Amino acid sequence: METTEAQTIMYVPSYCKICCATVVILLSVDFFIETPIALAQEVVPSVEKAPMPSDTVLAAQQQRIEAMRRASSATVAVYGTDGQGGGSGVCVSPDGYVLTNFHVSSPFGHRMRCGLNDGRMYDAVVAGSDPTGDLAVIKMVGRSDFPIAMIGDSDTVRIGQWCFAAGNPFVLATNLQPTVTYGLISGVRRYQYPSGTILEYSDCIQTDAAINPGNSGGPLFNIRGELIGINGRCSFEKRGRVNVGVGYAISIKQAMNFFGQLKSGRVVDHATLGFTVTTENNGKVAVSNILESSDAYRRGIRYGDEILRLGDRDVTTTNQLKNILGIFPDQWRIPIRFRNETGVVETYIRLQSLHLASELEEIIKGESPQQKPPRKPGGKEPVPGDKEKLELPKQTKPVTKDAVDELFVEKRGYSNYYFNRFELDRILGLQAVHGSWTGSAEAWKINGEIPGENIAVEMLLSDENLTLRLGDKTETVHPLKGWPKWIKQRSSIGALMGMRVWQQWNRIGPKLMGEAVYLGRNPIVGRNTLYDATRITVSDFDVLVYTSPDTGLIEVIEVFSDRQTDPVELFFEKYETAEGRATPKTIRLAYGLESQFIVSINQLTRIEIPVGTGL
Amino acid sequence: MLTKSSLATDLGRDANVFINNEALIATSQEKVVKLYGAGGARGLESYQSGVIIDNLGHIVTSWSTVLDVAKIRVVTFDGRRLDATMVGMDPQNELAVLKVEDGGLVGFDLSRAAPGATGQRVFAISNLFGIAAGNESCSAQKGVIMASTPLTTRRGKTKSLYQGRVYVLDAMTNNPGASGGALIDLQGRLVGILGKEIRDEQAGIWLNYALPMDVVKSSVDRILSGNTSVQTAGLKAVAQPHRISDLGITLIPDVLSKTPPFIDQVREDSVAQRAGMQTNDLILLLNDQRADSRKSLEKMLATINRADSFYVLVQRGQELIRIHVRP
Numbered sequence: 001m002e003t004t005e006a007q008t009i010m011y012v013p014s015y016c017k018i019c020c021a022t023v024v025i026l027l028s029v030d031f032f033i034e035t036p037i038a039l040a041q042e043v044v045p046s047v048e049k050a051p052m053p054s055d056t057v058l059a060a061q062q063q064r065i066e067a068m069r070r071a072s073s074a075t076v077a078v079y080g081t082d083g084q085g086g087g088s089g090v091c092v093s094p095d096g097y098v099l100t101n102f103h104v105s106s107p108f109g110h111r112m113r114c115g116l117n118d119g120r121m122y123d124a125v126v127a128g129s130d131p132t133g134d135l136a137v138i139k140m141v142g143r144s145d146f147p148i149a150m151i152g153d154s155d156t157v158r159i160g161q162w163c164f165a166a167g168n169p170f171v172l173a174t175n176l177q178p179t180v181t182y183g184l185i186s187g188v189r190r191y192q193y194p195s196g197t198i199l200e201y202s203d204c205i206q207t208d209a210a211i212n213p214g215n216s217g218g219p220l221f222n223i224r225g226e227l228i229g230i231n232g233r234c235s236f237e238k239r240g241r242v243n244v245g246v247g248y249a250i251s252i253k254q255a256m257n258f259f260g261q262l263k264s265g266r267v268v269d270h271a272t273l274g275f276t277v278t279t280e281n282n283g284k285v286a287v288s289n290i291l292e293s294s295d296a297y298r299r300g301i302r303y304g305d306e307i308l309r310l311g312d313r314d315v316t317t318t319n320q321l322k323n324i325l326g327i328f329p330d331q332w333r334i335p336i337r338f339r340n341e342t343g344v345v346e347t348y349i350r351l352q353s354l355h356l357a358s359e360l361e362e363i364i365k366g367e368s369p370q371q372k373p374p375r376k377p378g379g380k381e382p383v384p385g386d387k388e389k390l391e392l393p394k395q396t397k398p399v400t401k402d403a404v405d406e407l408f409v410e411k412r413g414y415s416n417y418y419f420n421r422f423e424l425d426r427i428l429g430l431q432a433v434h435g436s437w438t439g440s441a442e443a444w445k446i447n448g449e450i451p452g453e454n455i456a457v458e459m460l461l462s463d464e465n466l467t468l469r470l471g472d473k474t475e476t477v478h479p480l481k482g483w484p485k486w487i488k489q490r491s492s493i494g495a496l497m498g499m500r501v502w503q504q505w506n507r508i509g510p511k512l513m514g515e516a517v518y519l520g521r522n523p524i525v526g527r528n529t530l531y532d533a534t535r536i537t538v539s540d541f542d543v544l545v546y547t548s549p550d551t552g553l554i555e556v557i558e559v560f561s562d563r564q565t566d567p568v569e570l571f572f573e574k575y576e577t578a579e580g581r582a583t584p585k586t587i588r589l590a591y592g593l594e595s596q597f598i599v600s601i602n603q604l605t606r607i608e609i610p611v612g613t614g615l
Numbered sequence: 616m617l618t619k620s621s622l623a624t625d626l627g628r629d630a631n632v633f634i635n636n637e638a639l640i641a642t643s644q645e646k647v648v649k650l651y652g653a654g655g656a657r658g659l660e661s662y663q664s665g666v667i668i669d670n671l672g673h674i675v676t677s678w679s680t681v682l683d684v685a686k687i688r689v690v691t692f693d694g695r696r697l698d699a700t701m702v703g704m705d706p707q708n709e710l711a712v713l714k715v716e717d718g719g720l721v722g723f724d725l726s727r728a729a730p731g732a733t734g735q736r737v738f739a740i741s742n743l744f745g746i747a748a749g750n751e752s753c754s755a756q757k758g759v760i761m762a763s764t765p766l767t768t769r770r771g772k773t774k775s776l777y778q779g780r781v782y783v784l785d786a787m788t789n790n791p792g793a794s795g796g797a798l799i800d801l802q803g804r805l806v807g808i809l810g811k812e813i814r815d816e817q818a819g820i821w822l823n824y825a826l827p828m829d830v831v832k833s834s835v836d837r838i839l840s841g842n843t844s845v846q847t848a849g850l851k852a853v854a855q856p857h858r859i860s861d862l863g864i865t866l867i868p869d870v871l872s873k874t875p876p877f878i879d880q881v882r883e884d885s886v887a888q889r890a891g892m893q894t895n896d897l898i899l900l901l902n903d904q905r906a907d908s909r910k911s912l913e914k915m916l917a918t919i920n921r922a923d924s925f926y927v928l929v930q931r932g933q934e935l936i937r938i939h940v941r942p
Contacts, residue, residue, distance in 0.1 A: 187751075208787065246790065317750065
């Protein structure tokens, strides 16, 4: 069978030669240039004497060839471990992280094979999954210099621009060279309703570049060869499952918003606003229902308010609102502008999860290979969806534990728990260079003042209790328990809680504080970059810790009592090195979006207490 | 026309070259509308596309069952929802002209419409699959005119009333909802109107094509000059007119606001049978006037004296047949 395919491939060039004189001229003429087209048509009858196309036309063609060459090197053919099945993907980081569709990776289980156009196959392992947005991240192993796609800006994509898709349609890439199809951007910001599943394509790019089965998960590039989308869906109706001139790509903006989350190895979720809208007859997009427990409600949004803007885009229809919402992971805080009776309000809202964890687990279970045999060393590899294949001689060879097995840890709620640990260790690795706080049990005394108000601040943090002296007022709280009560009151004790989390993170590390889960990259209100976000579940409350992806330093700590209440937000706004350790010089306490106070820290004293004194 | 040197400058800043396309398509999209009407069941779409052809509110589109409603909903590029009525239709070319009153619509200049040539590059703009709603843009696709040829050469293989010349396209343009959409050249001139879905019965292949503008213009001229128009208002009934039952035909029951005048039964040895009318014929025209419903057919018949003969144009399967009815 392979011979036949090889022959087919061989035939193509010889067949092409027959018509190459005509084809080359027609193809080399760029679509947008009128003159050369007329030229091409004139010369068709007398092929022999065809003049060379103009330099500009050749230059444009050369640019396109170059863009496609670069783009093809980052395009990935995705197969099951037995070489069966297949889809596409695109490599976006030199260490081998590949964006693909969830519906491509999920039938393969955790392990797959990836082909690049260097002609080599690489082992790959699943990292994270987004069943709602049909995205997944898989990681190739074996190199640290994988070719990557340049990330483009899908917000600047316009109807009428040229684009091209690369991938593995009909699993044609037997020689691992991706198929490139050229086309026009047919539509932008398309919203595609979930069709009987939770899968929802929002804000996607529509193209007439041929997108066929096997192209799924592969890249859509702009004419400069920059990645603008992940192909994943087509309009099919009565014409069968082949291209009918309408393909859809998930915008690269959405994909990159989720990329950080997907690297966490989690099954990630999309978001809801906590309210619904309807487009009224006068064209107003108005709130038609709102949960009183939602962050949106706490930020002042009420029934009937008009939503004007979400994220960085205006809202004029319900579809637009859904489009914008669909590109954000849950727990992100995004800007919103709305109008009520008193005027226009600009604020931020924290997005809620769209699904329950159990709902996502069900979906993952349903999409995974039907029977997942327990993994034990020397056992057989599960073959996606086809148990009989297990009997093939190729598969009976015992699989020894290899590099891919080292990168996989099964755990409920995760696609691959290994990557969650990996990311958390990465953060701790970044922090290590700033000096170690680990050591024997100790109490801390922090002295500072509220700048400009001449109010002295003293904090005592020990395993026994936490004390805050603010001017002549003193308040004390248990180092672990009873916090929710104070959070609901928006107490200044929140600063103690934040500092205590900061202390414990540095002293004993997040893993010993409770159940620590790396979430991905989340925004911080008022800042332009994304931060590593880690959630720690302590006894009766949750903590979110935002660290800088560059330095690993803690930027914000949020302490949650419950869903109905704004969390404590403690910002660490300035770090200086004291005694060889990075120490915050300014902290700011806020609830909701309101700052309570700022403390400039003058001194942090560690009081060493010998182990076993019972303190 | 782009000169070599200006092009070279543009290619230097290569984005600029491509912006021209965007502007061209964006301008053209404002002249394509989304149409909604009857249908929505048994594989019949209730939506299609239309092209604004002047600044008087006229829209040309495919003549289809979608238009079998009293008011056709028109949604413009900026999301405005307007009502259109049918001015008239041309069954031969399967085209219809609609009119929106006081919509302030700005359309293509038909006098600038251009003929297409084989090998020419074109863009198609339509609301295929009904993807766009409200103020969302219609879809744009690229293509090349592969052939300019009569559909008759495919007679028997494809079910189409229209048998004239078409531009066959290499792009997947003629999807559900696309018919009535615009085919434009690289100067933004209208080159054709996308036709209805046609499938090769033997090969199962769908044809992608457009009606050339000379064909479209001839239909538009005929419709706007008053022929084939729907003008039941103001018709004067005569004292002793023709009646459907006297002709010897039974039409399907009048259950819709615009029930199409399908012949349910033809009585043996009746005027209708002698003239050659058959069961399942759809009466399209009566003396070249459009009979768009059973009600309008009855009104029009009432204006013809029982002693006079008349012509009807019926659709029988995929054929149009002109029948002379003599009392």
